[in-house]
Amino acid sequence: MTSSLPASVDPQAIQEVLDGRWAHVRRDARENLRDPDFAPVYGETMQEARERVTRMAKKLADSGRVGLGFPKEYGGEDDSGGSVTSIEMLAFGDLSTMVKAGVQWGLFGGALQLLGTTRQHDRYLRDVMSFDLPGCFAMTETGHGSDVQQLRTTCTYDPATETFDLHTPHQAARKDYIGNAAKDGRMAIVFAQLISRGKNHGVHAWLVPIRTEDGTPCPGVTIGDDGAKAGLNGVDNGRLTFDHVQVPRDMLLDRYGQVAADGTYTSSIENETRRFFTMLGTLVRGRVSVGGAASSATKLALDIAVRYGDVRRQFAAPGDDREIVINDYLVHQRKLLPALAQTYALHFAQGELVSTMHDVQTAVHRDGEEIDEARQRELESRAAGLKVAQTWHATRTIQMCREACGGAGYLQENRLPHLKADTDVFTTFEGDNTVLLQLVAKGLLTGYRDTFGSLDGWGRIGFIADMVRETVLERTAARALIQRLVDAVPGRDDDVPMLDRGWQLKMFEFREKHALEGAIRRLRKNAATEGMAPFDMFNDVQDHVLKTAQTHIDRIVLESFVAGVDRTANPGARQLLDTLCDLYALATIEADKAWYLEHGQLTAGRAKLLTSTVNQLIKELRPHMITLVDAFAIPHEWKAARILDEETDRQEAMAARDADVRVEAEGSQASGGSATDMEVAPAQ
């Protein structure tokens, strides 16, 4: 197999493809937010970190760049996608600053914008945008993080006083892990069970003052501090407890549910669960932002590890004097390159998600259209799936990069420790990944159920029972192109070259379809089993169900990468991305070889060919590793990794002096160290 890749490709050509629909936002950030102030600082105390991040938030507000997602009438740009993109760019810098910004303008400001009404916007939105009104998003409770329908905080209306009584009935109901709470927040959007005239109307949100301007907690409000965390210590996470706090009626964020002066509850959405999930659905931007931010952190980690690996040398080949650059070792390449390929794949998937989110939200919130329920649910499912994929990918990849940089990767000054510690919680907040996978799976099952008939005994399985769904394997991007590629694959798969894109897509599709059908079959069987408890019916199949969700996510990610390659005009860049896409597809199949072998989609011979093809792709891509990270175009000021500054100088100096230093050791030629003879010693 001869390589068809050019000797070198201009990273700029790739960068243009990556920059995507909001390229102007990325360019603006690179040019105007290069300020080293936005880089992380090492060795701070928690207090210093918090103070610095508060200053940075103010600095961001003053830059006028935080308002992208807010309505034009308040000084924003109605640009939901731009807002997420700016968070992704911010995530190349200090992640505490990025999270602080996300809390203030994404969660607090976003909830105000999307759940509140005009009079509330008029009163508060500008101050939120300017950071003159720091605020919190108080949903999570100590006892309930994932199952938010079961929040225990109550807010009970009293028509006599036209106020709500906001109350934390016990410790497990306290709001917990709330960013902006421990130090800065002056108001909080608090989620609680709305009770009026003896009836619970489900979870709603109120705007509640928590701290006066001089920093004292408001009456009835107790503010606690979560203390030091593993990372993100520039974010002041805290706890909020309410002791019969009186909240005026007009502080209910009442876009979707209203309470009249006499306590009568009204809503345009009758079904309570649907109403709740509609409200939550508007907040999908937070989840989309976390996924994108995770990918930025991943890109930075790879940038550091790839550059380090291109200059770091250890062990000489037999007969050579020059030690080998570690990026030349197959096993090292096998760590970095598939991760780089998956990072590119996720980038394209994220780009489409942001674009879809923007269009959906703009239609509803700017243009006043009716919510398209199907599109909204699909968006939420996609957001959940890509949040899971990008955050787990970040955790794994950043760990791998730390190890790939050895002892240097363990020093704070080289950035990787911060990336590790800060991103760790991304797999938990904005939705625990395992629970989110279940959400994705449910969407697939619901779709199947509605298309192919009910699952007996599973009336509960859809929260929106009357939705009509398209055929299960709904294609995402570049539908026509992908359909053509898949259709072109001959029936007999055994002879199709593994670099055939249609074959790759078919393999992903087959796996998803088969996993889904298998999950359905097993659920039906359990549903029909006498004496089986409802919990066990589902629990018994939980691993299979989550696997199904995973395969679905893999497929939509591949489709996005295919679409991205298709959009690439520059020939050299297109070839490189095409080869990288091959690596993503084949490495993903290789990682799940067991499934394909078990289901007759690979013979033993093809399985071996798969591994050697992956190795061959890695060999072809190796010379382009630096180009692939260059294309991320991360401003040097944000990297804050000392090793990137030192390394080149050091290695050149070392190489120059090697000749002086190396006195031939007695007998070393016959038995000295070599790259195949790698003995190691206990290293301190």
Add this chain to the structure above:
Amino acid sequence: MTSSLPASVDPQAIQEVLDGRWAHVRRDARENLRDPDFAPVYGETMQEARERVTRMAKKLADSGRVGLGFPKEYGGEDDSGGSVTSIEMLAFGDLSTMVKAGVQWGLFGGALQLLGTTRQHDRYLRDVMSFDLPGCFAMTETGHGSDVQQLRTTCTYDPATETFDLHTPHQAARKDYIGNAAKDGRMAIVFAQLISRGKNHGVHAWLVPIRTEDGTPCPGVTIGDDGAKAGLNGVDNGRLTFDHVQVPRDMLLDRYGQVAADGTYTSSIENETRRFFTMLGTLVRGRVSVGGAASSATKLALDIAVRYGDVRRQFAAPGDDREIVINDYLVHQRKLLPALAQTYALHFAQGELVSTMHDVQTAVHRDGEEIDEARQRELESRAAGLKVAQTWHATRTIQMCREACGGAGYLQENRLPHLKADTDVFTTFEGDNTVLLQLVAKGLLTGYRDTFGSLDGWGRIGFIADMVRETVLERTAARALIQRLVDAVPGRDDDVPMLDRGWQLKMFEFREKHALEGAIRRLRKNAATEGMAPFDMFNDVQDHVLKTAQTHIDRIVLESFVAGVDRTANPGARQLLDTLCDLYALATIEADKAWYLEHGQLTAGRAKLLTSTVNQLIKELRPHMITLVDAFAIPHEWKAARILDEETDRQEAMAARDADVRVEAEGSQASGGSATDMEVAPAQ
């Protein structure tokens, strides 16, 4: 398949098996080192952490418990195995303290003990033991961590002055990441190229004063600070640079190589490479300690996650009011239980390794026997393999435990952040894991080569060309038992029950043998390929070679677990461990299902049966999760996880109040939250 496990098993019965040969050391630590002083402290500055750890080191020294491995004549106990066991116990507490102790008494003291001679012991050993003489182990250089034969620091003898000139020729040669260097160390054992009479005799070690009693660096010595690290910030890692420092001749640690006054070099080991590796081999105890410490950290993480999972509730099953304990979810069990099984397996393997190390070292260093080269190489290979296995297992498992504890796992007060950050570097120091795997592989190849004939063109591949090795799949523990089990498996594997221990062992053996033979075949082929560069001959097969090493480690670990079960007298404990061993074996096979399917060792049908058998084992073991962590017998004072104190009280209070709080939401019965209907909301 009905469960044969008793309803409950006494954790004490399991603990006795786990405590092993050095049970008295473990008991002593539990009873006498319960001091909360040895627990980690959260929210310290680096300076506070260093000061605390220095105090703790002194406290340990005063307890008299650090001298176990040192000779009796100096107040020790000649107890190498006891010394490692005490490090394992210390690793349940603050890991910075454990590493500090390991540096002072394991590396610095150990090198002095095993590379030095009596007159040096007489002068320094007691002060090392009392911590009156804090010291460093200065081997690693900025430019050379893994390839220690290529250290650049030189030490050149001048007969006229009878001193050595110790010199750092350039920055990459500076000693780096040296524990005890930045603050406390007054002497360092420095590794450098010994040059005398114009000849380089390879790497040796000298005892070199680096700091006077008042803290000033000695003449010619520059001491740098590595600064803040990801974790282990109580350890003062630093850099040492030597500018023509004069070192008296008698400061050469000269057990294995001597320099006479006139500069004549002598050694009982002629071959330089063998001499070097013999010296390094004595230091195997450090590597064995790191593996064991990693396992202690893993056990603690699992202890926290399992207990948390047994009280934390989220989502209710359809029709139920009580929310489900998260340990009851299959997917949650699938995270925790296989990890627990592997932890037990590694514990038994570590026990045998420590035992072997103790016997080998005692024979040589206490009883003065000749080094048994084959046994020594096998010990080093085993130590390398188990260091890799235990440290990567720790990294993966601690991450999983952090995620399993959600937001609570991200708070420093709940211990997991510290465990993560502190153990991260264990995969790098004492040997980078990838390089160590290569060492293990080389041992297997060397053995093969010597048994079955040379690998043409690979004269370099063995550093000890004339070693005779036993048959490749040398059994480790309980040889006779394992042989019987394997022999009893009928030829036709398809019908053998998966719970047949002999079948499980055969599957592990087959995989190792086949991988090894495949690696050899490919290496031979490359060696015979015209025009292929020597580096590429090996690099091309590197992934296969490392896979081979991995399969070898898996097998020896399983054999150790089998032997451990066999030693268990208490019937209930024996059954439980036997079932846990089944889970370890089958989960390991399941994780590599692809390989087994590809090589015809599993049919598609057997592969499915494998997964359902694993799920069934998990179901049987679920009720015993707490017992399995109780058996680790980790003193509560060392856990320093606030959630373990709070959780029970909180959940009981919450359950009691649920009835009061829960006003029936309108329509909630028909469409409320359920464990199968897991919608999630963006959580802060």
